[in-house]
Amino acid sequence: MGALLANPAAQAKVETFEEKIPGHLPVIKMAKLPAGSVEIGGKKVEIKPFAIGVTELHWDIYDIFFLRLDLSQAEAATDAVIKARPSKPYGAPDRGFGHKGFAALGMTSQSAIVFCEWLSKKTGKKYRLPTEAEWEYAARAGAKEMPKPIDDYAWHWDNADDVAHKTGSKKPNAWGLFDTFGNAAEWSIAADGTAVVKGGHFYNKPDEFSFGMREKYDPSWQESDAQIPKSKWWLSNGEMIGMRVVCELP
Numbered sequence: 001m002g003a004l005l006a007n008p009a010a011q012a013k014v015e016t017f018e019e020k021i022p023g024h025l026p027v028i029k030m031a032k033l034p035a036g037s038v039e040i041g042g043k044k045v046e047i048k049p050f051a052i053g054v055t056e057l058h059w060d061i062y063d064i065f066f067l068r069l070d071l072s073q074a075e076a077a078t079d080a081v082i083k084a085r086p087s088k089p090y091g092a093p094d095r096g097f098g099h100k101g102f103a104a105l106g107m108t109s110q111s112a113i114v115f116c117e118w119l120s121k122k123t124g125k126k127y128r129l130p131t132e133a134e135w136e137y138a139a140r141a142g143a144k145e146m147p148k149p150i151d152d153y154a155w156h157w158d159n160a161d162d163v164a165h166k167t168g169s170k171k172p173n174a175w176g177l178f179d180t181f182g183n184a185a186e187w188s189i190a191a192d193g194t195a196v197v198k199g200g201h202f203y204n205k206p207d208e209f210s211f212g213m214r215e216k217y218d219p220s221w222q223e224s225d226a227q228i229p230k231s232k233w234w235l236s237n238g239e240m241i242g243m244r245v246v247c248e249l250p
Helices: 059-066 079-084 109-123 132-140
Strands: 015-020 027-033 036-040 043-047 050-053 185-189 195-198 214-216 246-248
Touching: 036 132, 043 132, 050 132, 059 109, 109 195, 132 185, 132 195
Parallel strands: none
Antiparallel strands: 015 027, 027 050, 036 043, 050 246, 185 195, 195 214
């Protein structure tokens, strides 16, 4: 479990901005975080200023990407686009939890990475998944201890009724970030370059939450996927896995 190191900027006022996909109405609300340090696995990691999603990524943004709503019908049907964008998901992509204002769920790490590449091209900015250190730094927001009571901040095993909930319906942390714990676990990139999910999800029990909690890909997340090989885009049983984007600042 990591620890936040001395960071005078931790109490700095956090500015926000809204990112839009040209030609579309939905926005991603981003928070600009100050520089600082965090300890991961006993190693101090310096954190440069960066922006991170105030909430988990919403379906109304992810829909534009995977449904090819940014393309004409002819463009969307080309082989190049078909290979570069996610295939059709398993049934209803939101699993019936809810769509508008809800976290996009069930994407593989590859799908999340390709989404960030697409978002970068659309906006002209550098978007990507957070590093594990950046994710933990953002989740801590200057705190040394987990927020209490956890019910006020996270959807989990005891209060979520086995479903995802609308983002932003619990309290934010000190930097105004919602659902860093519970609801959907979020893809990030570990120091060794592998993808891990952070923050836990609505199936986790309250005493399982910590700043350092993480999970590697588990084959059970694609247990009901009958394809050989398994889908590279969707997690058939990953209804608790989502993402939160980072934007590099100049």
